[in-house]
Amino acid sequence: MNAIEPFYPHESDSRIMMEKDKVEVTNWTDDLEYINEELDYLIDIEERMLHNTQLYQQLKEIKKENKSQIGTLQNHGSNMRHIVECDTVQCDAFYLHKHEKNRLVYLEHIRRYRTLKRMVLSQILLNVRS
Secondary structure, three states: OOOOOOOOOOOOHHHHHHHHHHHHHHHHHHHHHHHHHHHHHHHHHHHHHHOOHHHHHHHHHHHHHHHHHHHHHHHHHHHHHHHHHOOOHHHHHHHHHHHHHHHHHHHHHHHHHHHHHHHHHHHHHHHHHO
16 A cells, blocks of 8 residues: 655645545555456466356456456556646546546446455355365
8 A cells, every 4th residue: 555645734625635536546456456466366276176167257357357447547547647737627527527437447346356256265165065
């Protein structure tokens, strides 16, 4: 997790929000990088233990989506520097809308990943009991 500098009373609300959003995007990206590592393990487990073609395909697909999401968030993070140049409410609203859209996509991706991970773990338990 990145250290964040403290905010000071003289800083504008928009600057504070921009910094918080940048940290949030960095945290999302870090989470997805970790999930990428977990997916490598889950795919390996599936290949060695489960031999479930459908589960394997789902893992490969979510790994592909995960990599794509990382790229999208990295791009979004680098584009956030343009927020400073905003001088209209419409410009601010554009970046806010884009950030919220990325938040929703990220959260949905995490939900789907967790569901798939639970499926893999339950399959492992079923195989151990057999």
